[in-house]
Amino acid sequence: MNDELRKLLKRMHYPLEVMLTCVRWYAAYPLSLRQIEEMMAERCVFVDHSTVSRWAIRLLPLLEKIFRKRKRPVGGSWRMDETYIKVKGAWKYLYRAVDKEGKTIDFLLTSKRDKAAAKRFFDKAMEANGTPEKVTMDKSGANKTAIDEINASMKIPMVVLQIKYLNNIVEQDHRAVKRITKPMLGFKSLRSAKSILAGIELMHMIRKGQLMMEGGEDLSFADQFYALAGKIRSV
Structure with a gap:
C-alpha cells in the first residue's frame, strides 16, 4: 500500500x-x-x-x-478542448485533452478561461506526458496564444491545428464526465470539485484500459x- x-x-x-x-x-x-x-x-x-x-x-x-x-503512455497527436463545470453556482472550466485514439492525456479545472489557464493546462499535460508532435484545438484565441508562447521557446515547435471537426473526439469524451457530474447538481467548492473530478477521470481512464x-x-x-x-x- x-x-x-x-x-x-x-x-x-x-x-x-x-x-x-x-x-x-x-x-x-x-x-x-x-x-x-x-x-x-x-x-x-x-x-x-x-x-x-x-x-x-x-x-x-x-x-x-x-x-x-x-498510466500507459499516450500518443503524440493531441485533441484539446474545455468544458463547463458548475461550482458554487458559477461556471468553471475543465480543460481536457485526449490522443487520437481517445485515451485521456490530462485534465485541469480552472476558475478562468484565458491564456494563463490554457498555459497551465499545457504545462501540466506536457510535464506528465511529454511534448506532443501535434495539437488540435478549436478556434479559441486564448488556447492558441498559450501554445504559441510555449512553441516560441522550443527548438522543434508543435504543429497546431484549429479544425473543429477533428476535435469531435474530445468533445464526445466530455460526455462521459458530464454524465457523472449531472446528478451532483454542482460542487460546493473548487477544492471538492477538483477532488471529485480527479476520481471521475480516474474511473474513465481505467475503463479505457489506461x-x-x-x-x-x-x-x-x-x-x-x-x-x-x-x-x-x-x-
Missing part, C-alpha cells in the same frame, strides 16, 4: 473496503450521495452521505495520483480501482 494512503487511512475509522466501494460508485456512476447512502444501508452498512463526500474528497485525488505512476499493471487485463474495472489501494475484493 502507498505510504501516503496508509497515513491517511490511520485517521479514518471505517473499513477500507467500505470506503473504496462508496467512492468508486460515486466516481463511476451517475449517483447522488444520498443514493449511495441508501444502497449501502441495503447491504446493512450504515454511513451518512456527508461522510461519503468526505471520503471522496480525501481518497479520490490520492488514488488518481497513484494511478499516474502506472492502467498499466501486471495481470491487470484479467481484473474487472472495479478490481483495478481497488488494486490501486492494495485491495482486490469489494464489499
